[in-house]
Amino acid sequence: xxxxSPSELVPDDAALIARWRGGDERAATALVERHAQHLAxxxxxxxxxxxxxxxxxxxxxxxxxxxxxxxxxxxxxxWLLTIARNLLRDxxxxxxxxxxxxxxxxxxxxxxxxxxxxxxxxxxEARMRNAVESxxxxxxxxxxxxxxEGLSYKEIAIAVGSTEGAARVHYHNAMRAIRExxxx
Amino acid sequence: MSECTNxxxxxxxxxxxxxxxxxxxxxxxxxxxxxxxECAEELALLRALRPVLMHGPVVDVARIAAAxxxxxxxxxxxxxxxxxxxxxxxxxxxxxxxxxxxSAVGYAVAIRNRGTAPEVAVAPAPRAGARxxxxxxAAPAHRTAPAPAPRLAxxxxxxxEVAVAPAxxxxxxxxxxxxxxxxxxLSDDDVxxxxxxxxxxxxxxxxDPAPDLDPLGAMDDDLSAGGG
Numbered sequence: 001x002x003x004x005s006p007s008e009l010v011p012d013d014a015a016l017i018a019r020w021r022g023g024d025e026r027a028a029t030a031l032v033e034r035h036a037q038h039l040a041x042x043x044x045x046x047x048x049x050x051x052x053x054x055x056x057x058x059x060x061x062x063x064x065x066x067x068x069x070x071x072x073x074x075x076x077x078x079w080l081l082t083i084a085r086n087l088l089r090d091x092x093x094x095x096x097x098x099x100x101x102x103x104x105x106x107x108x109x110x111x112x113x114x115x116x117x118x119x120x121x122x123x124x125e126a127r128m129r130n131a132v133e134s135x136x137x138x139x140x141x142x143x144x145x146x147x148x149e150g151l152s153y154k155e156i157a158i159a160v161g162s163t164e165g166a167a168r169v170h171y172h173n174a175m176r177a178i179r180e181x182x183x184x
Numbered sequence: 185m186s187e188c189t190n191x192x193x194x195x196x197x198x199x200x201x202x203x204x205x206x207x208x209x210x211x212x213x214x215x216x217x218x219x220x221x222e223c224a225e226e227l228a229l230l231r232a233l234r235p236v237l238m239h240g241p242v243v244d245v246a247r248i249a250a251a252x253x254x255x256x257x258x259x260x261x262x263x264x265x266x267x268x269x270x271x272x273x274x275x276x277x278x279x280x281x282x283x284x285x286x287s288a289v290g291y292a293v294a295i296r297n298r299g300t301a302p303e304v305a306v307a308p309a310p311r312a313g314a315r316x317x318x319x320x321x322a323a324p325a326h327r328t329a330p331a332p333a334p335r336l337a338x339x340x341x342x343x344x345e346v347a348v349a350p351a352x353x354x355x356x357x358x359x360x361x362x363x364x365x366x367x368x369x370l371s372d373d374d375v376x377x378x379x380x381x382x383x384x385x386x387x388x389x390x391x392d393p394a395p396d397l398d399p400l401g402a403m404d405d406d407l408s409a410g411g412g
Contacts, residue, residue, distance in 0.1 A: 023258045032249040041240035053243040057251050064256040128236045144237045147230055150204030171198075175226070178233070 013076040045144040047137040059084040074158050081159035131181035139174035142167050188222040201230045
């Protein structure tokens with residue numbers, strides 16, 4: 001039995017990136033497996049409904065295609081979030097131009113949880129989901145990144161293309177809005 | 185409900201919920217929450233909201249990974265890294281060759297004039313038409329250096345004859361601007377060898393530049409503008 005440090009057992013992003021640069025295809029798979037679901041959640045929080053997987057895939061393809069420009073000033077995940085946000089913005093602009101813009105304030109998720117209704121817990125969850133969905137896309141994405149990913153305001157600002165102060169304000173406004181919605 | 189007065193601790197509640205706090209800080213925040221009613225209520229809300237926020241669209245990770253491997257194979261990254269240093273080396277080699285060529289032209293021009301042309305004072309060269317006035321007792325006040333008067337081309341000389349220096353014609357040289365300072369370390373043999381090699385270069389100009397030009401200065405500008 002060989003001794004292995006924890007970092008060898010679970011390589012960090014930098015190690016996986018180095019392996020991929022060295023020609024190890026499995027490193028790309030590991031990075032996708034590690035970040036894809038987080039990225040999907042972020043994309044959905046920004047209002048995307050129909051093409052989440054396509055955006056996530058494009059973000060990964062673009063990230064790996066331009067990995068040389070990744071300087072490591074932010075985490076790999078934050079960099080992915082930034083790429084996904086830019087892709088989504090481009091897609092939304094294209095939709096507007098094509099007059100196919102989908103209202104990002106729809107209530108698809110609320111209606112999809114109808115099956116859960118009937119129990120108190122489900123009703124509580126539905127109210128919370130409804131409260132989250134009532135947020136603006138910016139509030140929702142920042143709130144989600146803060147509570148699910150534990151990102152700092154600085155990292156969030158990089159990911160959403162805003163400032164640290166603005167991210168903090170959006171978070172607190174989101175929290176207040178959620179409280180008000182739940183108390184209705 | 186009493187309002188929280190510790191904004192720093194309250195700010196860390198999301199990190200506590202998401203499990204991104206270190207052990208020491210986690211204990212500190214939990215101790216604060218135990219005493220702060222507002223933070224306790226907010227923490228409970230965040231804990232209830234987190235599953236809702238975590239519930240997102242499920243993507244096919246395997247399909248995405250396959251697409252990435254197909255569109256951006258790792259071998260391409262490795263090849264790019266192997267090719268890049270060669271490209272950089274070529275660029276450096278081209279830049280060095282250009283620099284050498286520029287230096288060769290400068291040396292050739294300077295060395296051709298070295299043994300034949302007397303150095304001329306840097307003082308402004310008088311124009312031919314002003315010669316009489318310069319020699320007169322009412323010379324300009326700025327004429328302070330007792331430099332030998334430069335030999336001037338006759339007024340009737342065509343412009344080409346002014347530019348092309350005869351073998352022994354004393355013309356103004358770049359030595360006057362300190363160009364030849366860096367040649368002082370060369371031995372006579374070195375200079376002869378260099379001259380012989382430069383004579384074979386066809387790109388060396390046959391004529392000196394016109395006296396009112398400063399090709400070396402312009403060259404410096406080009407080099408600096410080129411970013412080295």
